[in-house]
Amino acid sequence: xxxxxxxxxxxxxxxxxxxxxxxxxxxxxxxxxxxxxxxxxxxxxxxxxxxxxxxxxxxxxxxxxxxxxxxxxxxxxxxxxxxxxxxxxxxxxxxxxxxxxxxxxxxxxxxxxxxxxxxxxxxxxxxxxxxxxxxxxxxxxxxxxxxxxxxxxxxxxxxxxxxxxxxxxxxxxxxxxxxxxxxxxxxxxxxxxxxxxxxxxxxxxxxxxxxxxxxxxxxxxxxxxxx
Numbered sequence: 001x002x003x004x005x006x007x008x009x010x011x012x013x014x015x016x017x018x019x020x021x022x023x024x025x026x027x028x029x030x031x032x033x034x035x036x037x038x039x040x041x042x043x044x045x046x047x048x049x050x051x052x053x054x055x056x057x058x059x060x061x062x063x064x065x066x067x068x069x070x071x072x073x074x075x076x077x078x079x080x081x082x083x084x085x086x087x088x089x090x091x092x093x094x095x096x097x098x099x100x101x102x103x104x105x106x107x108x109x110x111x112x113x114x115x116x117x118x119x120x121x122x123x124x125x126x127x128x129x130x131x132x133x134x135x136x137x138x139x140x141x142x143x144x145x146x147x148x149x150x151x152x153x154x155x156x157x158x159x160x161x162x163x164x165x166x167x168x169x170x171x172x173x174x175x176x177x178x179x180x181x182x183x184x185x186x187x188x189x190x191x192x193x194x195x196x197x198x199x200x201x202x203x204x205x206x207x208x209x210x211x212x213x214x215x216x217x218x219x220x221x222x223x224x225x226x227x
Contacts, residue, residue, distance in 0.1 A: 001120050009125045012059065012082060013157035016040050019054070020061075020154055020164055022147040023176045026215030027053045027166025038163060042084075042154060044147050046070065048177050049078070053166070061150040063087050064112050065105070072121040083124040086149040088132045089113045097189055106143070106188070127153075139196045145169075148197040155208055164201070165213040169194035172215070199223055 002008075019038040021027055028051030035041060035054030042059040045068055049055055057078040062068050063086040075083075091108035098106050105111060113126075135144040135152040144152065147167055154162060171194075175181040185191055202223040204210060212220065 002123050004123050004125045006125075006127075006131065008123075009082070009084070010157050012040060013154055013159045015158070015160050017161045018042060018154055018159045018163070020044070020147075020150055020162060020167075021047060021053055022150075022164070022166030023047055024166045024168045024170075024215065025172055025174050025177060026168060026213040027051075028177060029215070030054070030165055030213060035163070035165065040159075042150060043078075044150050044166075046176055050177065058082065059084060061086070061146065061153075063146050063149075064116055066115075072119055076121060081122055083120070083122055084150070084153065085124065085126045086132075086144070086146050087112060088127050088129050090129050092129050092132060092136075093190070095190065097187070101185075103185070103188075106190070136190075138200065139193055141190065142193040142196060143190045145192050145194065145197060148200075151201065151204075155204065155210075159209075161209040161211065163211050163213075164216055167201075167212075168215050168219050169198040169201075171198075171219055202227075 016039040018040045019035045020042045021035060022044050023046065030052030032052065036056045040058050041054060041056045042061055043057045044061050057080050059082045060075050060080045061084045087109040089110055091110065093107040095107050098104050135149055151164065170181050173181055198219055202220045205220060
């Protein structure tokens with residue numbers, strides 16, 4: 001395997017049709033075969049191959065923390081040929097809150113790479129700090145969720161079309177298809193802001209060739225009506 005730079009990853013997506021599959025409940029509601037009909041299928045974190053999620057997995061996108069349970073063997077069986085990390089192998093910010101609460105892993109991602117030193121099994125993209133900070137800044141200096149980071153990165157490679165499914169930015173209170181999700185660490189100054197992410201996607205749909213599943217379409221329509 002090799003750690004890749006952006007220019008080496010670009011051919012995976014440039015000019016291609018891409019499905020990005022999150023783990024919100026909408027991911028199971030697609031017509032059979034629709035997700036797999038795209039040239040590239042990207043799946044995020046602890047994805048499940050159930051219902052309308054399809055069966056192909058070309059790219060695995062993750063933050064590679066301890067909560068990610070996918071094994072290298074499972075990903076190989078699913079067909080993964082490229083891994084993409086949300087996080088650089090670096091400390092990206094100094095944060096008094098993270099030091100005080102013993103949560104430096106929220107801003108210093110080097111331990112992920114130490115722990116997985118022997119785990120990597122295929123070509124893997126790891127962003128540099130500058131690339132990582134772009135969506136962070138676009139969200140008003142809030143850490144992007146892994147799903148949002150995947151959308152941001154794929155769009156940056158100029159695909160021909162992108163289909164988003166399994167994203168409702170936690171409006172359903174569900175993740176991992178059918179598990180409850182509750183926001184945590186609400187006093188974290190860099191906490192996730194799913195509402196900001198949804199608003200960004202609503203704007204991005206006016207600039208990029210993005211289509212969505214019905215649940216995300218409804219969420220985007222609600223944002224547009226409120227604007």
